[in-house]
Amino acid sequence: MSNPRLRDTSQDQPDISQAQQRDLPIGERPHADAEMTRVLKTAPLRVAADPSNGVITFWRHDPLHDVVKPMADHVIMAFPAEPVRFERRDGKAFVKGMTRPGTVTIIPAGSSSRWDIYQPLSVLQLYLPQTTLERVGHEVGTAAPSDLVEQTAHPDPITSRLLLSAADALEGSAALDALFRHQLTDLLATRLLAAYAGSPARFQPVMGGLSPKVLGRAIERLRSDGDADVSLAALAADAGLSRFHFCRAFKESTGLSPHAWLRQHRLEQAMHMLRDPDVSVVSVAAALGYSSQTAFAAAFRKLTGETPSDWRRRMR
Numbered sequence: 001m002s003n004p005r006l007r008d009t010s011q012d013q014p015d016i017s018q019a020q021q022r023d024l025p026i027g028e029r030p031h032a033d034a035e036m037t038r039v040l041k042t043a044p045l046r047v048a049a050d051p052s053n054g055v056i057t058f059w060r061h062d063p064l065h066d067v068v069k070p071m072a073d074h075v076i077m078a079f080p081a082e083p084v085r086f087e088r089r090d091g092k093a094f095v096k097g098m099t100r101p102g103t104v105t106i107i108p109a110g111s112s113s114r115w116d117i118y119q120p121l122s123v124l125q126l127y128l129p130q131t132t133l134e135r136v137g138h139e140v141g142t143a144a145p146s147d148l149v150e151q152t153a154h155p156d157p158i159t160s161r162l163l164l165s166a167a168d169a170l171e172g173s174a175a176l177d178a179l180f181r182h183q184l185t186d187l188l189a190t191r192l193l194a195a196y197a198g199s200p201a202r203f204q205p206v207m208g209g210l211s212p213k214v215l216g217r218a219i220e221r222l223r224s225d226g227d228a229d230v231s232l233a234a235l236a237a238d239a240g241l242s243r244f245h246f247c248r249a250f251k252e253s254t255g256l257s258p259h260a261w262l263r264q265h266r267l268e269q270a271m272h273m274l275r276d277p278d279v280s281v282v283s284v285a286a287a288l289g290y291s292s293q294t295a296f297a298a299a300f301r302k303l304t305g306e307t308p309s310d311w312r313r314r315m316r
Helices: 018-022 032-040 130-140 157-169 174-195 212-223 232-239 243-254 258-274 281-287 293-304 308-315
Strands: 005-007 046-050 054-061 064-068 073-078 084-089 094-099 103-107 113-117 121-129 151-155
Touching (some): 032 121, 054 174, 073 157, 073 174, 103 157, 121 157, 121 174, 130 174, 232 243, 243 258, 258 281
Antiparallel strands (some): 046 054, 064 113, 084 094, 084 113
16 A cells, blocks of 8 residues: 655645644643543543543444544543554645554644544554653653654554553553553553654663662562552652653563562562462462453463463362
8 A cells, every 4th residue: 555645735724724723722722531532432442541641542333423522531542453544634745545453643732623434443642742752752861742743553663662561551450550551651652752752862871770779679669569659750769760761660670560579579470379279370460469350361461372270280
């Protein structure tokens, strides 16, 4: 399939200009979750919200023909399934193409355009506040842009793969999923700063890992079976580092990201509990904080290639 075609359609758009729309104060713009619900005329199948950090949603919606109004958040989309024909119009351009796995669409905060999507569509969306871009930009030593560069079904397998991986973190273990989403959002923000900020961002290299004392505190927090806060913000604050630098230093020290370390620890806990024939799989799932036995079984199988019941039978 050839690249999307562009043509000038400024004469077709009698509505207010893009510049006027962008000038709306942020407080007067709807947040992306509200605007997408209005436009798509349905509710997302799954959603995970961290209002100060970002919102990740998974939608399956019908064909649509509507104008997306200026929003307070940047919207990044990736497409997990079948190609779908679409057209996108704003005051200056007309883009016609196909959504495909490996492509991304970026709607910068404050922009507006008319969308015509001709078939049902599955889509992962990240709603990213400008404050998150600014925080990540500060942490990595670069200035955040006022706007991202608008993209429509743009080939970018790296960003697409990152966002699609969020589908695994919209249900399951609350602590694991939250930690993964925080890491993923920061990583996506870093990627957007590098690729879609108008000019390439230059990041300062991070050298060295955590001190033994700081690493020990972080691992103690991650191992806690109580109500300890294992969010990325809490782990980084306890280490006296930004979230970005904590993740880099933790991985330098352990070879794993905080989320991967916690996932491995939970797997070891699960295996230990499953060795006891008197403990049910449902009890193991509940003890490890999974939302259901099904979610626990899916996570266990992804890491081991077996269901918990099959693993238990093999270990007898």
